[in-house]
Amino acid sequence: MSEDTGQNVLSVDDLSISFKTRDGSSKAVDAVNFHIARGETLAIVGESGSGKSVTCYSLLGLIPQPPGVIESGVAQFTSQGQQRDLLRSDKQALRSLLGNKIALIFQDPMTCLNPYLTIGEQLIEPLCQHKNHTREQARNRAIELLQEVGIKNAEARFTSYPHEFSGGMRQRVMIAMALITEPELLIADEPTTALDVTIQAQILDLLDKLKKQRNIALIFISHDLSVVASIADRVAVMRAGKIVEAGKTQQIFKQPRHAYTQQLLASVPSGAKPAQACQPNPQAPALLKIEHLKTVFEQGKAGLFSARPAPTIAVNDVSFELRHHEILGLVGESGSGKSTLGRSVIQLIKPTAGRVQLDGQELTQLSSKQLKPLRQRMQMIFQDPYASLNPRMTVFDTLAEPLLYHRIATRKNVTPRVLALMDDVGLAHAAIRKYPHEFSGGQRQRIAIGRAIATKPEVIIADEPVSALDVTIQAQILELILALVERHNLSMLFISHDLSVVRTIADRVLVMHQGQVIERGDTETLWAAPQESYTQSLLAAVPHL
Amino acid sequence: MARFIFMRLLQAIPVLLVVITVTFFLVRLAPGGPFSAEKAVPPEVLKALEARYHLDQPVVNQYLSYLGDLARGDFGPSFKYPGRSVNEMIAAGLPATTELGLYAMCFALLIGASAGVIAALKPNSAQDYIPMSTAMLGICLPSFLLGPLFMLVFGVWLEWLPVSGWGDIPGDKILPALTLASGYTAYIARLSRGGMLEVMSQDYIRTARAKGLPEWKVVLKHGLRGGMIPVIAFIGPAFAGLLSGSFVVETIFQIPGLGRFYVQAAFNRDYTMIMGTTVLFATLIIFFNLLADIVAVWLNPRLRDLYRGKGA
Incomplete structure (x- = not known):
């Protein structure tokens, strides 16, 4: 990857995680290295079970331990000149970073917002927790941010519940929630996978724009290579817990070196139906x-009065x-x-x-x-x-x-x-x-x-x-x-x-x-x-x- | 919401009518009557008694006139306690029973829900097994065993609490309420453990943790509301059960409640008293179920909109 490490927000070295199961222990993440600087987008790509989500969650103490065990590794997080190893921070210290300097966006906005609380209540939580805002200050900030992520009529929507929003709108709320404390590192775990293709394009644009404006380091986890192509500066391809190939996006897509990357790229559906395959007879009657x-x-049902x-x-x-x-x-x-x-x-x-x-x-x-x-x-x-x-x-x-x-x-x-x-x-x-x-x-x-x-x-x-x-x-x-x-x-x-x-x-x-x-x-x-x-x-x- | 409540109240009318009808004819089908005793009553006296309480009329006429009285809120005279009306006797017994039920409910919710939540936070650990096996014990032990046991331990050995009475000595309401609450506490503990386990595995709990909230805030603010929904649904039937099932506890602890009247009335073939208490309990059961449903809707914003007609 790039040689410049002075600017890195996060650099992970030799991270290995295993899960204890009934039949012994299975390695979920195996000697993973990566780093990311401010203003950069790093995509971690892999199929289900490749360990891409576990890698990121483990850094933040978000995987249950046990059964998860962090076997080795260093994860240096640098914020305002202060360095600390996330893997060796206690819960209290991690908590003060999470939702503050490091924020997350999850896949499914339908299930990731609490259905019992208004979105306003959920939005202001990080501010009240980490920045000592009063509820009134936090509310004003939240409404500004809702407008910024493209929620119309934000002031009125502040007291709405998640089910009153569409999937795309919920993901916008989720993004606002992640950005409200102005984090330096944003981890987005399949943020557009549950969305329709037109909404996906909008959310990708929005994420990219906000990242650039705020000079955030963005880790973008995805299974979808074509989504990654449009947003990432660098790509790391994961398989069975290992990063098999990493490099600049252009290079990975144009000259993949590892056989698995080549296979992944070849599997992405593209182009027309193969010509030699079955051809219907246009003259035949309709079946x-x-x-x-x-x-x-x-x-x-119709009601008594309605x-x-x-x-x-x-x-x-x-x-x-x-x-x-x-x-x-x-x-x-x-x-x-x-x-x-x-x-x-x-x-x-x-x-x-x-x-x-x-x-x-x-x-x-x-x-x-x-x-x-x-x-x-x-x-x-x-x-x-x-x-x-x-x-x-x-x-x-x-x-x-x-x-x-x-x-x-x-x-x-x-x-x-x-x-x-x-x-x-x-x-x-x-x-x-x-x-x-x-x-x-x-x-x-x-x-x-x-x-x-x-x-x-x-x-x-x-x-x-x-x-x-x-x-x-x-x-x-x-x-x-x-x-x-x-x-x-x-x-x-x-x-x-x-x-x-x-x-x-x-x-x-x-x-x-x-x-x-x-x-x-x-x-x-x-x-x-x-x-x-x-x-x-x-x-x-x-x-x- | 008002419409929802109104519809539910409307639905309650046929239910009550069925309860009244079935009970009315069933008690009259049972052998014996209110005035049959070991020492036979002279036939002319019996006849006079039956004439006085209209028991010589055709059953259908009795039924219709009972319905008429009921519509005016009159449960009729007691057959067994001459000179006292069923309304008076209910008025005398209901406060103690209600109070006992309320206390028991509070205990059951407080202890049961906390035990369930604590157990759910660390499933399959000592923190889970100890409260849950205690809960199992609570379900298994009947109150006629638990009551005397509590008396023995807290009253006789430890001398902490009085063993009988109602409102005479401070603290004499604690043991009966605890005894009555035990089974419900245990059941609520199991319900809240299940509910919390379910909720704590939801994605939005991970979101709350990702905000760096302290664990207690994650549990109490983000978890509790969803986790308590099965418990809320159970409160209605539980409260009805507490009221109508208080007979054993009232007997053990010498409490002047309605439960004792209810059982005695059944033995005595005190037709009006049986009817009165049954109708009362049925009404209460319907009322508390409705209340529980309203709370469940109120707690769930999605349902709330559905009943407001906003659609989801």
């Missing part, structure tokens, strides 16, 4: 035809066709109605109006009994492989269930079919008696995909199938999906918030906004020349390597 579909959620609250129109007059052997991308931000649309198509939610036709057969009027044979032809893959697999069913049970239920196999001949499915999705035969918790996230998603293709369906609705996965695993699962679509002649509605992912896999794309499909077209045409201003802003917000 699935959706006409004027509308799904409305009623809210609450009318029923206005219903939410989740999907509003949507029509599209899914052709044979096609992957149709459906993109939109959270709340745009894309998941509801997927579920309405497959009749998990009864649509309020409109038609859904599979091979010419109308589905919306059928009873659940009449739907059963058709369910075999349409399957769904969900986002979270942790939640969508029954924890008490083995791989065998999970994969055999649809085969038995739809009478595709009998108890006697089901095993070879299950094994064939496991081959198909790339699971080792030895795993057949294992339970979901014994698998990694990627393997679990393979099980979920295996369950979906068990009945040899023609249509698969995949709702954010790779969003919960690390980038290298995501690349593998996307490859698997492409291969399966090819091999089994599938048609797929691929729902995702991630535009780069959709671009690498979809033939055509629907863009959804506030319940309506506002733009559609061939993926590459749409990327090259988006017509609607919403699509333009969506594409502009996508971070690039």
Whole structure:
């Protein structure tokens, strides 16, 4: 890294942390070195479990000890000419730095603000704690800062509770809370991961601007290389507790030296769908035809003296066709109605109006009994492989269930079919008696995909199938999906918030906004020349390597 | 919020009506009557008594006239204590029972919640095991065992506190309240431990720690509110239980409360007295459950908005 160490706010040397578990001790952080100066942004990048968060939290005494043990290391924090080793400071001393000279921003603004206290109360706390402000002084400062981070009508919003803000606004509050004591070091742990892409772009801009104005040292922890590319001066890549490569952002992205960095960069979804992969036949008739579909959620009930609250129109007059052997991308931000649309198509939610036709057969009027044979032809893959697999069913049970239920196999001949499915999705035969918790996230998603293709369906609705996965695993699962679509002649509605992912896999794309499909077209045409201003802003917000 | 309370009060009416109806017919189904005794009463006397209390009327008529009286707040005369009305007897017993229940509730909340919070701060340590196993003991030991035990230890051996009476000697209310509170204390301790454990693992607690707040402030300001929600929900049913379950403690400590009247009335087939106390307790149970719900809503800003109709 850089040679100049005189200006460093924080320099960490030889930090090793292990966690005591039942089976002994496991090393979470292994001989990590890094340093950061004022006005600099250092990104620590790694996949889940790489130790990037533990590294930072351990410096601040925020990991529980036990089970955590700091085995070695020095963490020199320099503030106003005073140096101290964070790892050898007592709790009292650390506390006087935390939320004062060192501040943190966390990933999920939904859960990181106390739902029981007003945001004003939470904002002024650090000032009252560390700077001896009176509540009145602290309040004035907090309102100024809320305005600075872009909260309109800050004075009135001061007494609002977190649930009255949107995700992006909450993250702004979180940033204001971190900056209120004018810290010298700001640690942001995946600050934009839970946000929509347009909001993410705004928050990144804001963080960068505030950092520059205040000359703060910013440590930016992220799993997302493309986010890091736009904000970091230097990058440290972590894997299995070690920093495998570190250097200037440009250098890491243009000339990665370590094999893992190269693999990470190669896994970032970019570019168009590979040309040799399955191509739909545009002349073929539509397999699935959706006409004027509308799904409305009623809210609450009419009261004795009050009318029923206005219903939410989740999907509003949507029509599209899914052709044979096609992957149709459906993109939109959270709340745009894309998941509801997927579920309405497959009749998990009864649509309020409109038609859904599979091979010419109308589905919306059928009873659940009449739907059963058709369910075999349409399957769904969900986002979270942790939640969508029954924890008490083995791989065998999970994969055999649809085969038995739809009478595709009998108890006697089901095993070879299950094994064939496991081959198909790339699971080792030895795993057949294992339970979901014994698998990694990627393997679990393979099980979920295996369950979906068990009945040899023609249509698969995949709702954010790779969003919960690390980038290298995501690349593998996307490859698997492409291969399966090819091999089994599938048609797929691929729902995702991630535009780069959709671009690498979809033939055509629907863009959804506030319940309506506002733009559609061939993926590459749409990327090259988006017509609607919403699509333009969506594409502009996508971070690039 | 007013609407919420109003709706809940409206819902209470059919519930009360069902309680009244079921109790009314059930007590009359039980063998024997208020005037059956070991020494048989002469038939003409019995007839005169029954005529006086309208027991010779068809049961449906009795039921309707009882409802009419009830609507005017009149619980009727006691069958067993001639000359005294049920209203008078309730008025005589209720204050002691209520006071006892309130004290017991305070003890249960104070001791139970602190024990639970302390246990939750260091799960699976001595700090957790000691209060929690004591709590288990509190749940297991019935009050008819615990009462005499307290008397023996604090009254007879240590001579710290009087062993019976109500408001006669200073401190004579402590032992009965503690005895009555024990089971509830233990349950509240377990509830608050669970609630606090849940809350202290939340992300916003980490945020509070990241602000450099001292640990006590993290626990009391950021943790306690969410952690106490299961306890608040339990207060309603607990208070109702304290009131209607005070019979054993009242008997052990010689307290002139309502619990004793209630049980005696059941043995005596004192129809009106059974009805009166049952209706009263049912009303109290509904009232305290409502109160607990209101407090729970008031503590949770998200629910508060929901009931204000702001939406979340």
